[in-house]
Amino acid sequence: MQKKLRLLILVLVFVLVLGGAYAAYHKLRTDVEVPAPPAAAERSDAFIDFTVYTAEGEQVKLSSLPGKPTLVNFWATWCPYCLQEFPEMQSAFDAYGDKVNFAMVDATDSKRETVEKAKSFLEENGYTFPGYYDLDTDALNAYGVYNLPTTILLDAKGTIVFRHAGALTYEILEQQILKLLNS
Numbered sequence: 001m002q003k004k005l006r007l008l009i010l011v012l013v014f015v016l017v018l019g020g021a022y023a024a025y026h027k028l029r030t031d032v033e034v035p036a037p038p039a040a041a042e043r044s045d046a047f048i049d050f051t052v053y054t055a056e057g058e059q060v061k062l063s064s065l066p067g068k069p070t071l072v073n074f075w076a077t078w079c080p081y082c083l084q085e086f087p088e089m090q091s092a093f094d095a096y097g098d099k100v101n102f103a104m105v106d107a108t109d110s111k112r113e114t115v116e117k118a119k120s121f122l123e124e125n126g127y128t129f130p131g132y133y134d135l136d137t138d139a140l141n142a143y144g145v146y147n148l149p150t151t152i153l154l155d156a157k158g159t160i161v162f163r164h165a166g167a168l169t170y171e172i173l174e175q176q177i178l179k180l181l182n183s
Contacts, residue, residue: 047158050139052105052132055119060132062103062139067156069180070101074140074150076113077106077121082149085167086127092173093129099181107140107148108133153180 049063062070073089075082093102104127106118115133122131134140143152146165153162153176161183162176 047154047160048142050134050142051136052103052134052139053115054132055115063158065101065103068099068101069156069177070103070154070158071177072103072105072139072143072152072154074105074107074134074143074145074148076108076148077118078112079148081167085149085169086125088168088170088173089129090127091170092177095174096177096181097129100177102129104129104131105139106131106133107137107145108135109137110135153177155180155183 049061051059051061053059077083089104107113108115108118118131118133149167150163150165151168152160155161161180
């Protein structure tokens, strides 16, 4: 009988602790304000220009790319999911690079990620898509990118038609590109 009483008391203490933890979590969660990404980045009709750099240091504006649909991929060499999807991106570039602009934007912070490191990675692995370097975090901020990789597809007018945080498979990438080209 005493074992049952101890077990009952133990269960009651556990329930009270669990209930207290839930209440504390709920209180803290509702009191914390998480900043929303820029409103323009959430709108499907918003064109947001940004400036990135070539490996040689030349400025390139998104708006200067030829007037066709554009795939913008944000990545870094320290991001395993970015590197995982690169063969898929290369395959998509090989298949659709004549119909779609590709802007592979490296999140260059000059500490953890440098132009030299990223450029070497692209060259050593034989990637031929255009690589750009976001030295001022202008592109990341413009599109409210907080996760790598993030891929954004824009139609020829600059309208955001697809946005995905995380690695993409070739099948999903091709499906979205074909949907964009056929719209």
